[in-house]
Amino acid sequence: MYRESFLKEETKGDFGIVDAFLENDIDEFLISKKNHKIFINQGNNITVYEIDIFIFETEEIDYSFPVIFCEDETKEKMLNEKFEELKKLSIAGELAAGTIHEIKNPLSAIRGFVQLLEKSFQDEDKRKEYSNIILKELDRLTELIREFLIIAKPSDVKYTIGNINLIIKDMISLIEPKANMYNISVKALLSESIPEIKMNAEHIKQVFLNLFNNAVDAMHDGGELFIVSSFNGNEIITEIKDTGHGISPDEMDKIxxxxxxxxxxxxxxxLAICKKIIENHKGTISLNSQVGEGSTFTILLPLKGD
Ligand SMILES: Nc1ncnc2c1ncn2[C@@H]1O[C@H](COP(=O)(O)OP(=O)(O)OP(=O)(O)O)[C@@H](O)[C@H]1O
Ligand SMILES: [Mg+2]
Structure with missing residues (x-):
């Protein structure tokens, strides 16, 4: 770190005074502080200097002067960039490892049922039963890969103009049979004044379906699922509220x-996919929950998402 104080000749290089300011309560003497970044291009290397300008004033010393702290930030910037890169790689690695782990189960099920199919090919009932299981497991694999790609390759997502309320209504009709099964009433209060926004409808459907499914899963003893949509002039707000078992503060960090x-x-x-999809739409998803009372997920989607 380079330091220079100037204005009055007596203070030049007198870091004792500067240190005294810093060690004591500098706010007392500080009149203003400004921060600037300077980028110096040297061939292929860009050096970044961070400059802090403090202006002090004190009656005791009887003069005011600026102090400039100049720090070469290049190394720190490079380290931060490397760290971010490594973080991304490790998230991608974790995701790939998790997906491979999830793929192992359907693959071994398919292998087993193909062997059974070979043995009992003459038996039509068994042939149908085993083929159906194999098809179901293949669908599960396709779904897993599709979900993996949403998180790993958001740049491939295509956007069109659409209406959130229509998607919510569609997804309510999909969840209703399961909700009825568990004695859960589904109520929706959808504002008519919601504007259309740019979105990937398939992905947004997936967000609501997962949130509705999670809510129903949390209310196997019955309850209420309440969905509200509104518009505040900048963002579409949707709330998905359940009266289920709730989520503890510990769990909130993990879900x-x-x-x-x-x-x-x-x-x-x-939920990892919900969060990624909402982030791809430049929105946010947040959670409020009380154990034993229920949970509310709030999604904000900006009108200008791109
Ligand atoms: N509304 C909710 N009420 C209580 N717990 C919830 C709720 N939503 C999510 N959770 C908790 O968060 C966990 C993670 O949810 P997430 O949707 O990511 O995965 P999942 O529902 O367990 O599995 P998947 O969605 O992949 O089938 C759930 O297992 C559950 O413990
Ligand atoms: Mg879920």
């Missing part, structure tokens, strides 16, 4: 992570 699940049949990719 958006890929492969975190408390369900026997879950992959734990649902």
């Amino acid at each position: 958006f992570e890929p492969f975190y699940t408390t369900k026997n049949e879950g992959t734990g990719l649902g």
Whole structure:
């Protein structure tokens, strides 16, 4: 770090005074502070200097002067960039490892049922039963790969203009049979004044379907699923509220992570994908929950998402 104080000849190079300011309560003497970044291009290397300009004033010393702190930030910037790169790679690696782990189960099921199919090919009932299981497992594999790609390759997503309310209504009709089964009432209050926005309808459908499914899964003893949509002039706000078992503060940190699940049949990719899809739309998803009372997921989607 380079330091220089100037204005009055007496203070030049007198870092004792500067250090005294810094060690004590400098706010007392500080009149203003400005921060600038300077980028110096040297061949292929860009050096970044961060400059802090403090202006001090004190009656004791009887003069005011600026102090400039100049720091070569290049190394720190490079290290930060490398760290971000490594973080991305490790997330991609974790995701790939998790997906491969999830792929192993359907693959071994398919292998087993192909062997059974070979043995009992003459028996029509068995042939149908085993073929159906194989097809179901193949669909599961396709779905897993599709979900993996949403997280790993968001740049491939195509956007068109669409209406969120229509998607919510479609997804409610998909979840209703399962909700009825568990004695859950589904209510929606959808504002008519919601504008159309640029979105990937298939992905947004997936967000609502997963949130509705999660809500129903949290209310196997019955309850209420309440969906509200509104528009505040800049963003479309949707709230998905359930009266289920709720989520503890400990769990709240984990539920958006890929492969975190408390369900026997879950992959734990649902909320990680919801978050990624909403982020791809430049929006946010947040959560409010009380154990024993229920959870509310809030999605904000900006009108100008691109
Ligand atoms: N509305 C909710 N109420 C209570 N717990 C919830 C709710 N939504 C999510 N969770 C918790 O968060 C975990 C992660 O949810 P997520 O949707 O990512 O995966 P999943 O539902 O377990 O599996 P998948 O969606 O992949 O089938 C769930 O297993 C559950 O423990
Ligand atoms: Mg889920």
